[in-house]
Structure formats: structure tokens, C-alpha cells
Amino acid sequence: MRKPVIIGVGLTPVGEHWKLGLRDLAVEALLNAMEDAGVDKVDSLYVGNMASGSFVEQENLGALIADWAGLGNIPAVKIEGACASGGAAVQEGVKAVMSGLEDVVAVVGVEKMTDAWPSDATRYLAYAADAEWELFHGVSFVALNALAMRLYMKEYGYTEEDLALFAVNAHANGAKNPYAMFKKVIKVETVMRSPYIADPLKLFDASPIADGAAAVIITTEEKAKEFVDKAKMIKVAGMGRAIDTISLANRKDLLLLKAAKIAAERAYKMAGIGVEDIDFFEVHDAFTVMAALSLESIGAAERGKGAMLAKEGQIAIDGDYPIQTLGGLKARGHPVGATGVYQTVEAVWQLRGEAPNQVPDAEVGLTQNIGGTGSNITVTILRRV
Amino acid sequence: MGKPMQVARYWRHFKEKYRLIGGKCKSCGHVHFPKRPVCPECGSQEIEEFQFSGKGKVLSWTIIRNPPSGYEYYKPYPIALVELEEGPVILAQLTDVDPEEIDFGMEVEMVTRKIREFGEDGIILYGYKFRPLLK
Numbered sequence: 001m002r003k004p005v006i007i008g009v010g011l012t013p014v015g016e017h018w019k020l021g022l023r024d025l026a027v028e029a030l031l032n033a034m035e036d037a038g039v040d041k042v043d044s045l046y047v048g049n050m051a052s053g054s055f056v057e058q059e060n061l062g063a064l065i066a067d068w069a070g071l072g073n074i075p076a077v078k079i080e081g082a083c084a085s086g087g088a089a090v091q092e093g094v095k096a097v098m099s100g101l102e103d104v105v106a107v108v109g110v111e112k113m114t115d116a117w118p119s120d121a122t123r124y125l126a127y128a129a130d131a132e133w134e135l136f137h138g139v140s141f142v143a144l145n146a147l148a149m150r151l152y153m154k155e156y157g158y159t160e161e162d163l164a165l166f167a168v169n170a171h172a173n174g175a176k177n178p179y180a181m182f183k184k185v186i187k188v189e190t191v192m193r194s195p196y197i198a199d200p201l202k203l204f205d206a207s208p209i210a211d212g213a214a215a216v217i218i219t220t221e222e223k224a225k226e227f228v229d230k231a232k233m234i235k236v237a238g239m240g241r242a243i244d245t246i247s248l249a250n251r252k253d254l255l256l257l258k259a260a261k262i263a264a265e266r267a268y269k270m271a272g273i274g275v276e277d278i279d280f281f282e283v284h285d286a287f288t289v290m291a292a293l294s295l296e297s298i299g300a301a302e303r304g305k306g307a308m309l310a311k312e313g314q315i316a317i318d319g320d321y322p323i324q325t326l327g328g329l330k331a332r333g334h335p336v337g338a339t340g341v342y343q344t345v346e347a348v349w350q351l352r353g354e355a356p357n358q359v360p361d362a363e364v365g366l367t368q369n370i371g372g373t374g375s376n377i378t379v380t381i382l383r384r385v
Numbered sequence: 386m387g388k389p390m391q392v393a394r395y396w397r398h399f400k401e402k403y404r405l406i407g408g409k410c411k412s413c414g415h416v417h418f419p420k421r422p423v424c425p426e427c428g429s430q431e432i433e434e435f436q437f438s439g440k441g442k443v444l445s446w447t448i449i450r451n452p453p454s455g456y457e458y459y460k461p462y463p464i465a466l467v468e469l470e471e472g473p474v475i476l477a478q479l480t481d482v483d484p485e486e487i488d489f490g491m492e493v494e495m496v497t498r499k500i501r502e503f504g505e506d507g508i509i510l511y512g513y514k515f516r517p518l519l520k
């Protein structure tokens with residue numbers, strides 16, 4: 001099969017974009033990525049988006065965005081996998097290039113969340129859970145993560161302060177990212193002083209509701225030479241994805257992100273490497289407990305030791321397992337269906353050596369994007385050409 | 386938005402939500418809730434109905450302070466993962482309980498309660514909640 005490389009990235013800052021709509025954000029990110037790649041047309045477009053129908057009453061995003069970006073009559077569709085929509089869209093774009101069907105593919109992830117009332121946004125996010133057996137009972141997405149957080153703390157003896165370290169790390173890194181929603185350093189006390197939204201989960205354990213769009217241009221290693229220098233080419237070395245039971249209650253092991261474990265194993269196998277070869281990790285820290293569970297499921301820590309990596313300072317830029325190098329979901333922000341593409345853009349920055357919070361000599365990076373309460377997960381491994 | 390009024394969507398699940406009837410695999414004996422068309426253990430499609438006792442214990446819980454729209458009425462309210470005595474875990478609200486009393490392993494039993502209403506002219510949804518076991 002053909003070797004896929006990313007040759008261009010583009011994005012908008014994450015935030016509350018009162019003056020911009022979904023199409024404005026998506027088109028801006030997409031055109032930026034095309035300019036970065038030096039391409040003026042693409043063979044197809046994949047849009048990562050979770051809930052545009054609920055948030056802004058707009059579906060058919062393939063047609064909307066390709067039309068408004070002036071891409072002509074190309075094939076264009078939306079890819080949906082809850083909060084992992086962006087990661088899944090990137091992988092669909094890569095598959096199209098690898099298969100030989102399409103030579104130059106654009107992927108854009110977009111979500112416009114702030115046009116909805118907060119309680120409605122809470123409801124739309126819960127559509128990623130099981131409508132009949134979870135949302136019916138009045139559960140929110142935050143609450144499902146709170147149930148896991150309480151269990152994790154009990155099972156392994158961690159405190160709320162221990163988990164708060166993931167938020168502190170994310171903010172420390174986000175403070176250096178001009179595209180992040182929160183560029184403010186915080187302390188453990190900041191997290192502890194924030195109000196409970198679903199005990200024991202506090203406001204600062206959670207990522208914010210936000211708007212944003214990010215895009216990448218994918219082509220083959222051969223074709224890439226027509227557009228960019230080698231330094232700008234980043235190889236998609238491995239990828240995998242998997243699902244797990246949609247309801248948290250139906251998991252045999254409530255503290256194992258089995259879908260992430262399987263997705264990571266597939267990605268490592270395809271890349272021909274192991275977790276020890278990864279220089280940095282953009283994991284899905286929608287909630288602090290998810291950062292810990294993610295590190296465990298992708299093999300960076302043993303079961304129950306994910307939060308130890310934070311306590312030992314190993315998740316910082318100069319640690320052995322740097323995570324959320326540009327702020328993660330917590331500080332960069334989490335426009336749900338766009339997040340997986342933001343992670344990809346940030347990994348490309350690191351590997352090109354262009355990141356504002358650079359991991360020294362980064363050769364290989366891993367992105368992990370979670371949909372639902374661990375029910376739909378993508379893992380992608382990128383490396384320098 | 387957020388105001389589904391289709392009655393059929395709800396009466397379809399009366400068996401499960403009013404009586405806690407789930408599934409049992411005829412092939413391997415695995416019991417599960419809610420009833421599925423395919424056994425999650427062995428893949429058999431021979432599944433019969435199974436009546437749960439309604440008794441269980443609390444595995445984990447949270448207090449919802451920012452509910453999704455439509456559930457503001459009860460705020461704040463506790464939600465728990467309850468391990469039924471037959472094995473499966475079920476997600477439900479806890480009721481008739483002081484949030485301070487909730488603890489790991491607390492014994493609970495199923496009761497039928499109002500889950501949600503859709504305004505003056507709307508339907509009212511009922512279903513299972515769990516309360517501390519009456520001794």
C-alpha cells in the first residue's frame with residue numbers, strides 16, 4: 001500500500017467565537033491547511049464533526065464546507081464517532097490515500113458549540129452515551145466520567161489532588177500555545193477550589209465547551225515532493241481504532257479503556273514500534289481521570305499507575321512521557337468533533353520542530369482520541385520522514 | 386429541540402423500565418440487562434427474558450449538579466452504577482436517600498418512580514430508580 005504523509009496543517013484558535021459560525025471556522029482552517037501544503041485543489045474532503053445537527057441545525061457538512069471553500073464537485077462527507085470524530089476523519093483520509101483511490105485529501109474537524117444554551121449543550125454531548133439506558137436517567141457526560149473517577153480513586157488509592165495534576169500540566173503547556181483557549185497557568189488549589197459539577201469531578205477536572213476547526217492535507221510520500229520540502233512531510237506511520245460497549249455499565253472492567261488498548265496495539269503493529277519509541281503523547285484528557293486511564297490503556301503506564309506518572313512529573317515536556325504538549329483538551333479546548341484533528345496538527349508541529357512548547361528532538365508522536373465514555377477510540381502514530 | 390414527544394419510543398421499553406426484565410442466554414446462561422439480540426459472552430442469538438430481583442449494591446455514584454436540559458427539576462440528584470445481585474451492572478438514579486449516606490457497597494432495591502415530564506401537556510416518563518434496601 002502507498003505511504004501516507006501529512007503535508008499541510010491549518011487551524012483556528014479554540015474559543016467562544018461569537019462572530020464566527022461553523023462554516024466560517026471550517027473554511028478558515030481548511031484554506032490555511034491548503035496554503036501550508038501549497039495545494040490549490042484536493043480530490044476529496046472528510047469532515048470530522050460530532051453533533052452539528054443538534055448544535056447548529058446543520059448536517060450535510062461535506063457539501064457545505066467543500067462548497068464554501070471553493071473545492072468544486074469533489075466527494076465530501078462527514079465522519080461521526082462522537083468526540084473521536086476528528087481522529088476518525090483523519091484516519092478515513094489516510095485510508096483513502098493509502099488505497100490509491102485518492103491522491104490529495106483534505107480533512108477538517110469542526111464543532112460550533114457555543115450557539116447552544118449550556119444545558120442543551122450538556123444534553124447534545126450526552127447523545128454520545130446510550131440514549132435509552134444512560135441519558136434517559138438524566139446522566140450527563142460529566143457524570144459518567146465522575147463515576148469512573150470515583151472508582152479509579154478508590155481502586156488505586158488516589159486523591160482528587162492527585163488527578164488535578166493532569167489539569168495543572170495541561171494548563172502549563174497551554175499557556176504557551178497561541179491557539180489555546182486558556183493560556184493561564186494554574187495550581188492544584190485552583191482545581192480544588194473550583195465547584196463540583198458531578199462529585200468528585202470539579203469544573204477544572206473538565207475540558208471546556210468551545211468552538212474551533214483544524215485541518216490537515218494528506219497525500220503520498222511520492223506525490224508530496226511536488227508540493228513541499230522533506231522537512232514539512234510527516235509520515236502517518238500507524239493507526240488503529242476500536243469500539244467498546246456504548247454503555248459504561250455494560251463494561252466488564254469499568255476502569256479499562258479496552259478500545260484504546262486495542263486501537264493502540266493495532267497502531268503500534270502497523271508502525272512496527274512500541275510505546276518506548278514514542279516521544280510525546282496527545283491523549284484525550286476531556287476529564288483528568290481520562291488522561292490517567294488513557295496512559296494506562298496505550299501502554300505508557302501499568303494499570304493503576306497512570307496518575308503516578310503525573311505525581312512523578314513524567315508527563316511534563318522534559319519528562320519521559322510528555323502529554324498534552326499544547327494544552328490538551330483541558331487548556332487548548334475541546335470543540336468535540338474537531339479535537340482529533342487539533343491533536344494531529346499539534347503532533348505535526350512537534351515533529352516539524354515548530355511547536356511553541358517543543359519536545360526536544362521529537363521523532364515520533366502518538367495521538368489518542370476518545371468518543372463516548374471510551375466507547376469509540378482512535379490512535380494514530382506520526383513520525384518524521 | 387430536546388423535547389421528544391413520541392410515546393412509542395417509551396412504551397417500547399416498559400418491560401425493562403417498569404419490571405426490570407432483561408435477557409438470559411439459553412446457550413451459556415449469561416444474564417444481562419438490558420436484553421440484547423446477541424449474547425455478549427458467546428454470540429448466541431437464543432436469548433430469553435429474565436426477571437431480575439431488583440436488589441443490588443452501589444459500585445460508584447455521583448451527584449449531578451449540571452444536568453442535561455429536561456432534568457433540571459430534580460437538581461442536584463444522585464446517579465449510581467448498581468451491581469445487581471444476579472451480576473449485571475445498571476445505571477440509575479438513587480432516590481429516597483441523603484447524598485451523604487451513599488457509600489460503596491450500599492445495599493439498594495429497585496422502585497418505580499417518575500423519571501421525567503415534558504411540561505403540562507406532555508407525557509410523563511416512569512422507570513426504575515434504586516433506594517436504600519428497606520430492612
Ligand SMILES: [Zn+2]
Nearest residue numbers: 410413424427
Ligand atoms: Zn451466551
